[in-house]
């Protein structure tokens with residue numbers, strides 16, 4: 001093994017970039033011992049040199065053009081911590097790989113969109129493209145799928161992988177407040193991305209579940225096939241109803257593999273309150289992986305923040321320092337399957353909420369349409385009401401989502417239906 005220091009260029013000095021520099025400094029002796037060689041910073045870059053930050057930039061070689069760092073002969077690894085699915089992050093990584101430099105990134109958007117192309121390039125150039133920090137912050141789930149569970153046939157991988165959404169849903173329940181108020185509070189606290197749809201629209205979770213699905217199922221990354229629903233239309237009433245029935249609402253990333261292909265979804269789901277998923281508070285993440293020999297395994301930890309994310313970036317650097325170079329998705333990139341896109345074909349129960357005109361025959365009509373679509377009712381309750389419209393809650397027996405959706409479309413067109421009917425999948429974890 002090479003005993004020379006590993007020379008690392010860090011591009012992006014925000015939350016994660018500064019976290020990595022701090023980590024490399026404070027844990028220097030542990031890192032050197034574990035890596036078998038020193039990890040040294042060869043240069044740094046960000047957008048604005050003179051920005052006020054908790055780092056004395058004069059102690060490092062500054063590159064005003066980040067692309068120059070990817071050409072720097074004195075740099076072995078480029079660490080991309082800018083973010084964003086396109087420029088300048090994409091060219092920066094591409095150029096680094098073309099220059100036969102290893103790359104470490106925390107950029108899930110970029111990996112979800114361009115991961116396949118970049119992985120092919122990394123392999124061709126015989127360098128690493130590591131992205132542990134791109135999914136679930138400090139939880140080492142990428143390495144777990146690439147290495148520890150790699151002999152298992154994985155059938156399902158479920159996760160709560162966006163801390164902001166989990167924070168908002170938890171606070172709505174704790175404070176008994178509607179989405180709009182808690183969303184505003186989360187924004188004021190700086191928890192929400194500049195483009196909120198990345199968080200609350202489920203896109204960030206979709207980036208992450210597409211990466212996990214590829215690692216788990218040996219399939220080519222396919223972000224475009226993630227069916228994505230965010231949390232913007234979750235009402236407090238549904239959180240309270242779920243609570244009364246022993247459930248909590250969580251935004252889940254769900255990927256499963258069956259004979260018909262790979263299904264990838266992000267959607268709010270009801271999970272049992274007493275399950276590990278149900279007990280998850282605030283910004284913590286959880287991932288469940290089901291393998292044919294290992295069974296169910298769970299991974300819980302901080303999904304973001306300087307320290308946890310830096311921990312993942314540094315572990316990627318230590319791998320490179322040790323000379324562990326693996327294909328980015330855990331197997332030869334050109335042998336990843338192009339999997340068929342499967343509509344979720346697992347059976348699930350659903351929570352349904354309707355507002356129906358309170359007159360004879362209404363419930364019979366509703367039950368008739370559900371029956372016609374082969375959906376049977378497990379529990380049904382009509383709630384107290386003063387006016388002519390009655391709130392009705394139903395929990396179905398397990399059914400296929402496609403059947404449920406056609407039934408809901410038909411019911412929503414009926415004269416007796418006075419709301420946009422709500423349906424939320426129940427996942428018994």
Ligand SMILES: NC(=O)c1ccc[n+]([C@@H]2O[C@H](COP(=O)([O-])OP(=O)(O)OC[C@H]3O[C@@H](n4cnc5c(N)ncnc54)[C@H](OP(=O)(O)O)[C@@H]3O)[C@@H](O)[C@H]2O)c1
Pocket residue numbers: 011012013014015016017045046047048049051066080081082083084088106107108133134137303304305306309
């Ligand atoms: N924050 C987390 O907890 C977390 C967790 C997991 C993954 N990630 C991922 O980690 C990456 C970095 O996130 P972050 O939270 O650290 O972001 P951040 O705090 O917004 O920092 C971004 C950094 O990139 C620099 N930058 C922006 N545009 C640039 C350009 N054109 N050229 C050079 N530098 C540029 C900025 O420079 P200035 O400082 O000069 O403005 C800033 O230092 C993202 O991909 C994110 O998704 C973050």
